[in-house]
Amino acid sequence: MDRRLFIRNASAVGALAGLSALTPAWARSALAHGPLRQPGLQPTVRRPGLVEYDLTIDRTPLAFGGRTGTAVTMNGSVPGPLLRFTEGDEAVVRVHNRLDEMTSVHWHGLILPNDQDGVPHVNFPGIAARSTFEYRYPIRQFGTYWCHSHSAFQEQQGHYAALVIDPAGPEPHAYDREYVVVLSDWTFEDPHDVLANLKKRANYYNYQRQTLAGLVAGEGMGAGARLDWDRMRMDPTDIADITGATYTFLMNGQAPDPGWSGLFRPGERVRLRFVNASAGTFYDVRIPGLPMTVVQVSGQHVQPVTVEEIRMGIAETYDVVVEPGDRAYTVFAESMDRSGYARGTLAPRPGMSAPVPEMRDRPSLTMMDMGMAHGGPGMDHAGMDMGSGGHAGMDMDGPAAGAAAGAPMEGVDHGAMGHGEAPAPDHPAAAAPIMAHGDHAARADEVAMPGMDHAGLRPPGALPDVTPHGADDHGIANAMAPDQTMSRLHEPGVGLGGDGRRVLVYTDLKALHPEPRRAPDREVEVHLTGNMERYMWGIDGKTYAEEPLIPMVYGERLRLTMVNDTMMNHPMHLHGMWMELENGHGEYIPRVHTVVVKPAERLSLLIDVDALGPWAFHCHILYHMDLGMFRVAMVQRPDDWDPEVLASLYPDGPPRRDLARG
Secondary structure: OOHHHHHHHHOOOHHHHHHHHHOOHHHOOOOOOOOOOOOOOOOOEEEOOEEEEEEEEEEEEEEEOOEEEEEEEEOOEOOOOOEEEEOOOEEEEEEEEOOOOOEOOEEEOOOOOHHHOOOEOOOEOOEOOOOEEEEEEEOOOOEEEEEEOOOOOOOOOOOEEEEEEEOOOOOOOOOOEEEEEEEEEEOOOOHHHHHHHHHHOOOOOOOOOOOHHHHHHOOOOOHHHHHHHHHHOOOOOOOOOOOOOOOEEEEOOEOOOOOEEEEOOOOOOEEEEEEEOOOOOOEEEEOOOOOEEEEEEOOEEEEEEEEOEEEEOOOOEEEEEEOOOOOOEEEEEEEOOOOOEEEEEEEOOOOOOOOOOOOOOOOOOOHHHHOOOOOOOOOOHHHOOOOOOOOOOOOOOOOOOEOOOOOOOOOOOOOOOOOOOOOOOOOOOOOOOOOOOOOOOOOHHHOOOOOOEOOOOOOOOOOOOOEEOOOOOOHHHOOOOOOEEEOOOOOOOOOOOOOOOOEOOHHHOOEOOOOOOOOOOEEEEEEEEEEOOOOEEEEOOEOOOOOOEEEEEOOOEEEEEEEEOOOOOEEEEEOOOOEEEOOOOHHHOOEEOEEEEOOOEEEEEEEEOOOOEEEEEEEOOHHHHHOOOEEEEEEEOHHHOOHHHHHHHOOOOOOOOOOOOO
16 A cells, blocks of 8 residues: 555544544643643542542444444543542542443552552452442552553553642642643454454554565565564564554544644643553654653653653653743654654644644664674664664664464453453462462462572662573564663664654653662563564463463562563553663662563663562553463562472572562
8 A cells, every 4th residue: 555545544534533522621622721730520529638539431332434433431531531639649439330341440550559450350350340349549649640441452442541640749840731641542443353353464454564576675685684584574664563554543532633732821831741541552752843851751750851752652651841932833643653643732822733744754673673683694784773862772673573472262261351361260360369378379380480580680770781592482482582682771762863853762761869779689580572473472482371470579679670572662561569760870760660672672670579469560562461461470478478489589588678668
């Protein structure tokens, strides 16, 4: 298909005008004389220290543009209503499920009691059809977050909403007006059909791939590179699993034409709270002509850094402050694979608009995305994009070979996990906490013991070294292990950094205030694995059904090292505990709830294991999670672990300490 025709069809968007009927009041175009702080849903109860909301989950039919569909809505809108709290509140949220199936609400990035986290069959039973469940938890933090279903494919169908938690104390970053900007993706296809299409052919939605003649000729490749791509059974344009061939890209629930708009008074400082609530889309966000100062990441304050573009992984949140002049600006969120975009407008007066940027050329993966050793066979430097703006890095993140082990299993309940490929009914995930000395004690052969290392741990906060891949290639569930892996935190990502714009990179991020960083007690290494041709995704070559648990000991300081053996970017999310990203800034390393692991990348995070119970850990690409890139981090006190398991983790005995939460 001609690329221009493809982009025109992919962003079409006129056909989606009917979605505006589902846009919540907070996300509609705002007036410059309106409230400076974006109002949320009117609480059922609000009094000092207590905020109560009632949310109704239902299906809402859509019919327009000759097509019909059904959204899973929260209080009748997509995205759902904006929920607003203040640090120190007690939150009470009653969820009324009007669906004929289970639902759930996970509070993404919130530090809360285990049984309030909202993952069916991991830490609560789910919200049964036609029933009500009451969440109740203390608000221990501030910042921009979001919530979404962890049941089946409801998130893809519209079940998500933004959260804003105002700090109890002064706000360190001044601003005059704010807007929440939720990015997401929508398809009229049944998500089960989307997954079935990907299982039939992993590049089913890649309408931008090279022509057959080009592939045969190996356009732009040396002979070695052609062989490597053939071995990977990938096209170098396979940047995303799902593209604008089926997706329409939304900003605050609105299609690009005409798009969302927000008004301001010239001279104001405007805070934009970006949330990527997509099921499968990475966005490259920029506002041409208007620098963005990043002040918060994952809801946590960072030292301000001014950039022109931000790559937003799925489930990430970024707060920026801009100072617009007396003109209109386009808020442009381009899909990473360049198959479409979401857009909005910031303007001082109604009816104003700004030019919409041209779509950039599709990016291509390189040999470096395979983790090819420098100068090794098939090394092709032609595809490397040297960054600018202080980010002289090779352009090399992108989608890829795929990840875990095993096609869907016979008899497996795909809804049991919320999403993931669930264990069979006689092996419910963490249905019984794995307690030592009891009927449910975990045996050493039932628990994952990935990459444990107690010796030679590097200082906290330091970057990992370039490391050759080990002998374990993870079998058929992994298409090809990279020769070596390395830190790529300084790189902007595939398709970015070559046009002179300053792009945010993870090494830019420094916590606002220093904190002493204890050395880790233990290191666990996990490999993100996959086979793109078979569309298999997992961790260490296995699906969740095959190896569900990562053991953690309450009170330990853990270094979690993730190694991406695939050529796909994976946004990895840990529930219930903060991850401190080791990006080289010592006592200023930032805390995150979600981090993107680039192809052939090795990155590490420090975790204070301070929350008892089973916690989900997974890729936030919905379809990867569904197929098994999911684990449960099981946290227990030392004496509650089976002695054999504990001895395998700590041969000389575990640390014993109590940690403050938050």
